[in-house]
Amino acid sequence: MTHDPFPQGTPPHPLGTPLVRREGREKVTGTARYAAEHTPPDCAYAWPVPATVARGRIIAIDTTEALALPGVCAVLTHENAPRLGSAGDPILEVLQDDHVPHRGWYVALVVADGLEAAREAAGAVRVTYEAADHDVRFSAGHPGRYLPGTVNGGFPAIRERGNFEAAFAAALITLDATYTMPPLHNHPMEPHAATAHWDGGRLTVHDSSQGSTKVRDDLAALFKIGKDEITVISEHVGGGFGAKGTPRPQAVLAAMAARHTGRPVKLALPRSQMAAIVGHRAPTVQRVRIGATTGGFITALAHEITTYTSTVTEFVEQAAVPARVMYGAPHSRTTHHVTTLDVPTPSWMRAPGEAPGMYALESAVDELAVLLDIDPVELRVHNEPDADPDSGRPFSSRHLVACLREGANRFGWLPRDPRPAVRREGDLLLGTGVAASTYPVFSGGSVAEAHAGADGGWRIRVNATDIGTGARTVLAQIAAAALGLSSEEQVRIEIGSSDLPPAMLAGSSAGTGSWGRAVHQACTGLAARLREHTGPLPADGVTVTADTRREAAEESPYARHSFGAQFAEVQVDTLTGEIRVCRLLGMFAAGHILNPRTARSQFIGGMTMGMGMALTEGSGLDAAFGDFAERDLATYHVPACADVPAIEAHWLDERDPHLNPMGSKGIGEIGIVGTAAALANAVHHAIGIRLRDLPLTPDKVL
Numbered sequence: 001m002t003h004d005p006f007p008q009g010t011p012p013h014p015l016g017t018p019l020v021r022r023e024g025r026e027k028v029t030g031t032a033r034y035a036a037e038h039t040p041p042d043c044a045y046a047w048p049v050p051a052t053v054a055r056g057r058i059i060a061i062d063t064t065e066a067l068a069l070p071g072v073c074a075v076l077t078h079e080n081a082p083r084l085g086s087a088g089d090p091i092l093e094v095l096q097d098d099h100v101p102h103r104g105w106y107v108a109l110v111v112a113d114g115l116e117a118a119r120e121a122a123g124a125v126r127v128t129y130e131a132a133d134h135d136v137r138f139s140a141g142h143p144g145r146y147l148p149g150t151v152n153g154g155f156p157a158i159r160e161r162g163n164f165e166a167a168f169a170a171a172l173i174t175l176d177a178t179y180t181m182p183p184l185h186n187h188p189m190e191p192h193a194a195t196a197h198w199d200g201g202r203l204t205v206h207d208s209s210q211g212s213t214k215v216r217d218d219l220a221a222l223f224k225i226g227k228d229e230i231t232v233i234s235e236h237v238g239g240g241f242g243a244k245g246t247p248r249p250q251a252v253l254a255a256m257a258a259r260h261t262g263r264p265v266k267l268a269l270p271r272s273q274m275a276a277i278v279g280h281r282a283p284t285v286q287r288v289r290i291g292a293t294t295g296g297f298i299t300a301l302a303h304e305i306t307t308y309t310s311t312v313t314e315f316v317e318q319a320a321v322p323a324r325v326m327y328g329a330p331h332s333r334t335t336h337h338v339t340t341l342d343v344p345t346p347s348w349m350r351a352p353g354e355a356p357g358m359y360a361l362e363s364a365v366d367e368l369a370v371l372l373d374i375d376p377v378e379l380r381v382h383n384e385p386d387a388d389p390d391s392g393r394p395f396s397s398r399h400l401v402a403c404l405r406e407g408a409n410r411f412g413w414l415p416r417d418p419r420p421a422v423r424r425e426g427d428l429l430l431g432t433g434v435a436a437s438t439y440p441v442f443s444g445g446s447v448a449e450a451h452a453g454a455d456g457g458w459r460i461r462v463n464a465t466d467i468g469t470g471a472r473t474v475l476a477q478i479a480a481a482a483l484g485l486s487s488e489e490q491v492r493i494e495i496g497s498s499d500l501p502p503a504m505l506a507g508s509s510a511g512t513g514s515w516g517r518a519v520h521q522a523c524t525g526l527a528a529r530l531r532e533h534t535g536p537l538p539a540d541g542v543t544v545t546a547d548t549r550r551e552a553a554e555e556s557p558y559a560r561h562s563f564g565a566q567f568a569e570v571q572v573d574t575l576t577g578e579i580r581v582c583r584l585l586g587m588f589a590a591g592h593i594l595n596p597r598t599a600r601s602q603f604i605g606g607m608t609m610g611m612g613m614a615l616t617e618g619s620g621l622d623a624a625f626g627d628f629a630e631r632d633l634a635t636y637h638v639p640a641c642a643d644v645p646a647i648e649a650h651w652l653d654e655r656d657p658h659l660n661p662m663g664s665k666g667i668g669e670i671g672i673v674g675t676a677a678a679l680a681n682a683v684h685h686a687i688g689i690r691l692r693d694l695p696l697t698p699d700k701v702l
C-alpha cells in the first residue's frame, strides 16, 4: 500500500465510517491475549501424538518411557482417557477407541509441567499398530466414487434444468474442459489452541474458535454436563478461514487432560499437525461443458465435480453450486461425485464451493470468449439472467454487470488486444484477465442485549467473535446508528464468550449481518423504551434483549448474493516460468459497506488468498505414507508481502432493502472467489497456453 485510502474526514453517521479497529493497539503491542496466552496457576502443557499409519488399529501403547521422563504427569490414550458422550461430530470423539481412520489422527496426548517436556515425551510414546491397506489416491475415475444426496450447505448434489445433453449436442459452439486443483490448507496465522481448567464441576476453556457458543454446546454434550457449567472464551482469534468454524479436537483434548490431571492444561497444535486435524479444502476435478450460439449466448452448461471425503465424516465441497446462479443457461446440469478415501477429513475453507467452482466456471467462460472472439466482459454481460436461474426467484440485488463495467473502467481494461502472447517486454510476456465472483448472503440467528446505564454509557452484549475482521468496531457502529448516537465511542461492546447471549459463528460471511440484525433490533427497542421513559434511569439502567433466531431461519422470497469482478495483469518470465502479479483489482457489489477500512482489509485479504490458490498453494497426499507432504509454511506457500502487488478493492454503493436493517451483505469470502480465474485467464492471455491445473507453478509454465 502506498497511500491511505481514508486520509481524512469521516461522514457524521457512524455507519459507513472508516473507523480504525478498537483492539488495534492491543494487537500490535502484544497485549491482546489469544487462547494459548492464558496461563492459569499450576498450568500444565499438552502435546499430541499423531498416528503413523494411514489406516488400522492400535494393538498396544507403551507409555512407560514417556512417563519416566522428568516433568511428565500423564499420558492419555484410548485406554485411560475420560469416556465422552457424542456431540454428533466424530472428529471430536478423540482417544475413545483403537481405530485409526487416517494418518495424523491423534492416538495419545502427553501432559507435562512444561512444553518441552511434553514434546519430548510425545516422542517417547511407543505405539504398535496393526496396519490395514489404505488408499489416498484421488482421481476422477476412482471406482469408489458416488453421488451424495446433499453437499456442504445442504444443497442438492445434482440439479438438472431443461435437457443439457440435447442442447449441448445441438450447439454450434462447444467447449469441454477439465480443471483440477489440489488440497489446500487454511493455515490461519494463529494455530488452533485451547487452555482448559476445571473448578469442581465447572469447565472454563479459552479456545481459538470462530464461534464459542457451538464449542460450549458440543463440550456439554461430550462431557455430559450442563451448558451452564461451561464457559468458552474466544476473545481474540488470529484467523480461521473456516478451520475454526466448527469445534476442533484441541478444546476437547485440553478439557480431557485437565479433568484427568486435575490441573489447568494448555494445548497449542503444532503447525505440522494441523493439516491432518483441522480440516482442509478437498481437491477437485471439475469438468465444464458449455454450448453456445455464435453470438455468445450460452444455451447449455454442465459443471460436474469430483472430489473426496474421509471415512470419518462426509464433507462435500459444493463447487458446482455457483454455476446454478451465475448465468441464464436454459439447459444446465450440475453434479457432485465423491470418493471416500483414507484421508483426513476435509472441511470449510474460505468460500467453500464458490472458490474452486468459480475458478473452473470463470476459466471456462474465458475459454469460450476466446473461441467466439468476444470480449470476456461482454460475453458475461450477454448471459446475465433476469432472475436466479436455479430457484426462479428475483435477485434482491444483482449488480454484476455494473461491477464488470466499473471494474473495467478503473482497471483500464480497454483497449485490449485480445490476441494471446503478443505483449512482450524482453523475456517477459504480459497479459490481462477478468473473472466474475459471487457469494451467497447467509443469515444466522443471534441474541443480543442492549443496555443503557444510569451513568449515560451504553453496552452491547452478544457472543460474536472477532477473527481479525474488526467485529467490535462494526458492532459499535451498528449500535450507535440504531440508538441515534452521532458517535460510537460511548458504546461498550462485549463479545467473545459463551456466557454472553448466543450468536451466529464468524463464518459464511454472515457474522456482521447476523449479529448486526440482533444488535440493531435490541438497540431500536432500547431507544423506544428510553423515549417513553421520564426522569432519571434506575440504578441498574435499562436493558432490552432481541432474539432473531426465528426470523433468521425464514426463507427469503429473494435470491440474495454478493457479486464482483476481478481484473488481473500478470507477467510471465519465459526463461524461468515465474508468474508475477503486476496488478489486481476487485470491484464488488456487496450491499452497504459498514466500515470501509475494515471491509477493504477483508476484500484484499481474500484476493491475496486467491493469489495463493492460483500461483503457489497446493498440498498433496503421499500415496505410500497417506500423509500430506506439505505440512508447514516452508513447503505450503502462502503469498508473502513481496508477492503481493498493487491490490485495489472498490465497491459500488449498493442499497438492497431485502437483507437486514443495515443493508449489508457478506464480505469475508467473495474476495477469494474469482481471483484465481482472473489470474489464470491473464496467464493464458500472456502466454497463449491454457493451464488447467492449479497452482500455476513455474514447472507447468515451462
Ligand code: MOS
Pocket: 210, 240, 241, 242, 243, 245, 348, 349, 350, 351, 352, 506, 507, 508, 509
Ligand atoms: Mo468461512 S469457510 O464460512 O469460515
